[in-house]
Amino acid sequence: MTLPEMKYPLSRDQLLDLYYFMKLTRELDEQLVRLFRQNKVVGGLYSSIGQEASAVGTAYTLEKRDWIAPMIRNVGGLLVKGFRPRDILMQYMARSGAPTGGKDGTSHFGDLQDRHVVSPISMLGDLIPVMTGVAMGGRYLGQKIVTMTWIGDGGTSTGAFHEGMNLAAAQHAPFVCVVENNQWAYSTPVARQVPLKNLADRARAYGIPGYVVDGNDVIAVYQATKEAVELARRGEGPVLVESKTMRMKGHAQHDPAGYVPPEMFEYWKARDPLALYEKWLTENKVWDKKAKDEIEARIERELKEDIEIAEASPLPNAEEAERGVYCEGCHTIEAHWERPIAEVQPPKASVQPVWTVPDFGALNNARGSAPAAAASAPDDGARAEAHSNSSAKSAPAGSGAPKRPARAEARPKGRR
């Protein structure tokens, strides 16, 4: 087998793996539509048909330790990260066996422990600052992780997107943002809301690299995103990858997408990501009919089994509604340090603490006190401390009164 030269080579198994995940995403999508029509799907159903190469090819560049936060059209990313079709089926069908126990009718679930998946946030753009934060946290703890999230063309027009990208860039966060430009944000075409030909150009505003890639060509998606991930992992900061693709269905099942010109569908249908990749695999002699049939039979078998499991899972009992709303010791949040803590503490810390603000910015001056008096006055913190100590002393022993009143309580009134 001689494959075209790739900067980031993929083995035969990996190439077939990509096909498996793309095809599984497509088949799962179609099964969900069938279940929707049988009234078994609770709530909205969002299709990712046409975007399989984009979701799978990007997520496939990550390592197990890395983190993702998927959006509605990234079922492929969830499958790559180790969720099974049954998890997604039971989510949409609101069954008790679902990751959220049937409390969410769509895809709002994650797995912070094993698969490193942050649950989607419906407010578009909000995952950008969140995943920037996860990237910064991972770096601080020495985990050498990269984080990734996806956002639609419409989502890039939100304030949260810009604030998050700016933060990521300023902090050199090991973060990759995939902009899935599928030509439509609900019924709004891209040109009606962004005055740019390439959404990747938004990266220039943050001083970071922006790549444009054919989102229907899984190999191209993988190569461009892998480069972005490597760059981020090397500590060179975030990268924005624009994946140009097409939403081949309406926004959700309720939307027949009558506003999309038929010739636009025709154009993109001829560029179907699965058909393109099948052709590529054949032309490059990666597979033969037997290998293709085996993958398809495996998908059929797995989906059949998972649909049976999902249908057999009951709807949640009514009393479940009040469970899990508040954490009652259900989990502990612990930092997983992968380097000595001493490295981030003085005197080893690379950044010296700069919190010493003389006289707290001379607030006393602003109040009209004489500078000399202000300079000799104890600082705010010292006063609060003194007050709290004395109040602790005056509390009767064993009274259960808090030993240290809240700092705001301790402040002299004039400084509030």
Ligand SMILES: Cc1ncc(C[n+]2csc(CCOP(=O)(O)OP(=O)(O)O)c2C)c(N)n1
């Ligand atoms: C901040 C915010 N505004 C509006 C919405 C409602 N909404 C949900 S999806 C959507 C369209 C998103 O389009 P795009 O970002 O291009 O993603 P696509 O659906 O094409 O994948 C809108 C307007 C929302 N969820 N969040």
Ligand SMILES: [Mg+2]
């Ligand atoms: Mg869109």
